[in-house]
Amino acid sequence: MTNPLFPWLDHYPDGIPHQIDRAMESLGCHSLVDLFEESFSRHPQRTALEFMGVSMSYGQLDKLSQHFATYLQTLKLEPGARVAIMLPNVPQYLIAMLGTLRAAYVVVNVNPLYTSRELEHQLRDSGSEALIILENFAATYDAIADQHLVKQVIVTSVGDAIGAKGRVVNFVARYVKKMIPPWKFSHIRFNAAIKTGKHHEFHRPQVSMDDVAFLQYTGGTTGVSKGAVLLHRNVLANIVQIELWLSPALERKGDEQLVFLCALPMTHIFALTACAFLGIRKGGLLLLVANPRDIDGFIQFLINHPGIHIFPGVNTLFHALIHRPEFLKVKLPHLLVTIGGGMAVQKKTADLWHQLTGVPIAQGYGLSETSPVVCVNTPIITQFTGSIGMPLPATDVRILDDEGAELPFGQAGEIAIKGPQVMAGYWNQAQETLQCMTADGYFKSGDIGIMTPEGHVHIVDRKKDMIVVAGFKVFPNEIEEMISQLAGVRECAVIGMPHRKLGEVVIVYIVKDHPELSQAQVIEYCKLHMTNYKRPRKVMFIDEMPKSNVGKILRRHLRDL
Known part of the structure; x- marks a missing residue:
């Protein structure tokens, strides 16, 4: 009989505990x-x-x-x-x-x-x-x-x-x-x-467990960059959760040293926890790649390192690799698990990766505020599922409507999370912390998802205006605030548009104040003031912004232009 409150627990692989208390105790770490x-x-x-x-x-x-x-x-x-x-x-x-x-x-x-x-x-x-x-x-x-x-x-x-x-x-x-x-x-x-x-x-x-370990900066729904306060206990709990979850795959190697590919930047919470800390915890070998954007060099690196066991990545990285003919020379006979995170993994990419490597991508989901992993597919899946998997041990996930009420299976709502990996709050932002937490202690993720009766979670969409470029969150308010300071810009609005390789890209719509303002000027200005993934890929000039009756720019109307 399915557990009505925690349905995913009935579908855990054999041997994976529902809680982590005993594992934390046996760890003996403070x-x-x-x-x-x-x-x-x-x-x-x-x-x-x-x-x-x-x-x-x-x-x-x-x-x-x-x-x-x-x-x-x-x-x-x-x-x-x-x-x-x-x-x-x-x-x-x-x-x-x-x-x-x-x-x-x-x-x-x-x-x-x-x-x-x-x-x-x-x-x-x-x-x-x-x-x-x-x-x-x-x-x-x-x-x-x-x-x-x-x-x-x-x-x-x-x-x-x-x-x-x-x-x-x-x-x-x-x-x-x-x-x-x-x-x-x-x-x-x-x-x-x-x-x-x-x-x-x-x-x-x-x-101690309650000391702050990291300020992990993330964007907020208002576009204000905030520091997620991660305590030692938060990150330690997530390491244990990931270790338990991956154990059916990792245990195949017994006492053999595990080899972790560290191509994703360790300043990002996904690579920090799932590569650096888990790797050190397991006494693993960390293979450091400083610039995975050099795809030719990265492929040669993979050719020279066939012994990789754990390969964390994001969709854009998998996509870039498998669409190079040279990737056919890559042989990874010891690969145990490929973890996809940071952004949605596209099915075409996942299927080709599986075909070329023999290992399906186990897609997961997490946030800076959750140290980061919340949900992930089991490492023993035989094909790409399209879902972000099930909540990790000791993690509770609820799907909430706009009023905070829990929704039935199959209905889309905001993903809310409770677990030992959830942050202590936002650095010096008590009001923001209050707004992101429910009265009963769930962190509201800002992401929209659906849960199946079996407890598998699917991402439907993000909060309506957030843009995700190659796994990085971009918030329109921040970009608009900066572009609005450029001489010649009367009004501007930013939206995200789908992109085959990057997931989404940024597009800015501008109402000119000075007719001589050009696309080249806007692009050059953005190069000076924004990191690459935040910069608009297209600059569109329009005569008038679509607005509500109270003067609010309607971004959703821009998507129909």
């Missing part, structure tokens, strides 16, 4: 720090990561992250200080992220592709006191450096953590490929910070 330090002590000789063909052991990662933690302690930051990390998938990200947590500080993940304006907002809002940034993006901070937003900036180059080979990589990037724009702000080099920490004594602070 923080994320305990989790990765346990792996350090258990696997000191085992390879923890590989980057550009150079390996680093768990023992080395232990020492380097502790040295970095010690360096941060020399800065005399206040307890719970925020440390911003603006790095791609290089070893320095793991060293800095783990070191920050070991020093009992809070990690603020920053998208390396952000513009100066976007970086400034996040640094101001979080109150970050230190920034770790890749030299390639240092010019972004240089433009706002005179505002002295942080006490200390630590600059690193791509090859800083891989020895002699790294020095060659850095030389080529600077002087051959000229990939480093000029910058001049005061800073300390990453390796110098490590050296400083090495010569000081580390004082291990007490870190």
Whole structure:
């Protein structure tokens, strides 16, 4: 008989518990720090990561992250200080992220592709006191450096953590490929910070489950960027939930070291939890890919690494790979599970991926506010389901109408979530936190979904105006606010339109104030003020905006133009 309140529990694979209390107790960890330090002590000789063909052991990662933690302690930051990390998938990200947590500080993940304006907002809002940034993006901070937003900036180059080979990589990037724009702000080099920490004594602070681990920034339905406050207990719970859920697949390898592909940016919560932390928890090998957008280079990387077991990705990445003839040379005979997240996976893409790799894509769903995984298909599916799967252990999902009442199976409504992975709230935004929570403690996701009688969840749509470009959420209000400041723009409105590769793209409609305003001027302005995925792909000029009787622009009418 189906459980009327939690129907998905009757369809869990054998051996997966409904709750995680016992698993959390057996873990014996009181923080994320305990989790990765346990792996350090258990696997000191085992390879923890590989980057550009150079390996680093768990023992080395232990020492380097502790040295970095010690360096941060020399800065005399206040307890719970925020440390911003603006790095791609290089070893320095793991060293800095783990070191920050070991020093009992809070990690603020920053998208390396952000513009100066976007970086400034996040640094101001979080109150970050230190920034770790890749030299390639240092010019972004240089433009706002005179505002002295942080006490200390630590600059690193791509090859800083891989020895002699790294020095060659850095030389080529600077002087051959000229990939480093000029910058001049005061800073300390990453390796110098490590050296400083090495010569000081580390004082291990007490870190508890209720301490803040991450401020994970996300967009809100109003377009205001907010920091989701993730406690150590939130992220730790989600690691355990994912580990239990994937166990039917992972257990096939017994004691063999698992190999995790880390191609998605670890500053994104999906890759952070499902790749970095789960990989460390399992004593796995993390294969770091700094730039998966270089599809030719990425395919060659995959050809050279046939031993991958866990392949997390997003639809745009899968689509780009399988539509290259060279991908036919990729053989992944040990692949256990492909996880699709961040955006909806298209069936055509999933079917071709399955055909070429022999492994179906297990689509999942999550948010920054939920650490992130809420629902996912089981790893033992035999074909792509089209759904986002079932709620994880200890997770309750409800489908609510606009008044907050629960809807019957098969009816579309807002997805609401309760579970140990749900954030503590939004950073310094008590009102926003209140608005996103129901009276009985469910987080309102802003996404529209349907639940089947068996407990499988399907995404129908997002809140009406949100746009998702290659897995990144884009909010029209933010784009409109920026474009409206351009001389010659009287009114503007932004909508999303379907795109074969990216899911959606941004289109802006503009009523001109000055007839000489051109599409090229708008596009150039957006390049200066927005990161790539937020920029409009099309600029459309119209004579008049469709509006309601109270003067509100009706975006839905623009979709019919």
